[in-house]
Amino acid sequence: MFFSVDPGADASIGGMAATNASGTLTVRYGGMRDQILNLEVVLADGRVIQTGSLAKKSSSGFHLNGLFVGSEGTLGVFTEIALKLHGIPENIVAARCFFKTVRDSVDAAVSILTAGIPIARIELVDSRSIKAVNAYSETDYPEAPSLFLEFHGNQAGNQEDIEFVKEIVEEAGCLEFLFETDSLKRALLWKARHELNYALRHGSRELASMTTDVCVPISALSDNVEFADTQLDVLGLKGGIVGHVGDGNFHVMILFDPNSLEEIDKAKDLNRQIVNKALLSGGTCTGEHGVGLGKLKYQRQEHGEALDVMIAFKQLLDPNNILNPGKVLPINEKNA
Structure with missing residues (x-):
């Protein structure tokens, strides 16, 4: 048997569940959300709940696995995770x-x-x-x-x-x-x-890096990747493009001089352009890395009124805002 989520980083199971990580095998086996049968979660008020079961499928109740996986520690603390495994191919x-x-x-x-x-x-x-x-x-x-x-x-x-x-x-x-x-x-x-x-950073150790993480519909993938490739040259920035193109997710690794305000602005501008084009294509600002702080400013643009529903869930489960405060959801809207 093997576990299929392959993020290619020094990842932990808990962290992968928190961000709904995926990686190179997602096109065949799905991301982290597809591999979790059950979570044991400690809520902000101390209650301990189970979000699923060990059954392969269920029509009982709301899909709490889907709610908590990818919530980046803002709704509860994962203390036990039951995973789905796959047979090793012949x-x-x-x-x-x-x-x-x-x-x-x-x-x-x-x-x-x-x-x-x-x-x-x-x-x-x-x-x-x-x-x-x-x-x-x-x-x-x-x-x-x-x-x-x-x-x-x-x-x-x-x-x-x-x-x-x-x-x-x-x-x-x-x-x-x-x-x-x-x-x-x-x-x-x-x-x-x-x-x-x-590898990219090794050749330019004096430079800092920024990595984009958009995911777009397959029908829009070629246009989005070509746009990012062209803009990288137009702005005169070093870097490279890689992607899990099987599921529409690609990354632009941007290298820039951390002591140059001009290059910092160019890197931020390229990231903004790539995200905006992805959203206009019906995509998302982050396919697998998560929102954290860096993608807060795109949440209202991407989700519209659905963001208010997410904030309502957060306030219901964590009214005192003690679980990873300030991340993922712009509770005060000034960052939205």
Whole structure:
């Protein structure tokens, strides 16, 4: 058995539940909210409740798991978490394919998804990021916009899916399609993907970093990624673009000089532009990292009157505002 949520950071189960974390395997298995059967939660008044059960499904009562997962400690303290596990696939195959442009690579990913292929991972890594990975992880991947893919299933089924994917990416302008069947090489590929943030910062240690986290409908993914890629160049900022494009979630890792007010403003402006475009596309300001303090200012814009319902839940369960005060919900509206 294995636990499918793969955030690629030094994460804890509690923290992953608090932020509804996801990662590279979400396209096949779902995010953290989909993996939790039950929570034991201590409320602000000291009551201890169970939010679910160990049954696979239930039609009984409200879906409290969904309410508490992703609440970032503002509604209660998690003291016990019952998780769903999955069987380890009989056969796992990883692949890499390279394209001329970021647009081509995202278009290929969208075509794979809309074809209904049950792919386990499909990750975008732009050419800037590939270059940083090669320098940091001592790999020799072609420095071009890339998709990293993984197939889970049985050998015959995977082979059929791979052939179908190969046809799709070739039509989308794929320059090369390579397989990684060896378990050590597969591990190296995903290790390189997970270390991208460190790789980008390693080459420019004097710079600070900011990471965006928008998630958009698959139909709007190509436009949003291409926009972010263009604006990164227009503003003259260093960085890179990576993403769990299988579920519409992508990150722009922005590097800037912390001693330059001009670069700080440019980084903030790029983040604002990316979030605004995502929201106009029917997306969200954060796909997996959470709201915290940084995304407070977008909550009213994203949720409208639904934000008042969230605030009402918070005031009902925590009237004295003692649980992670100031985070996620702009209770006083001045930050909204």
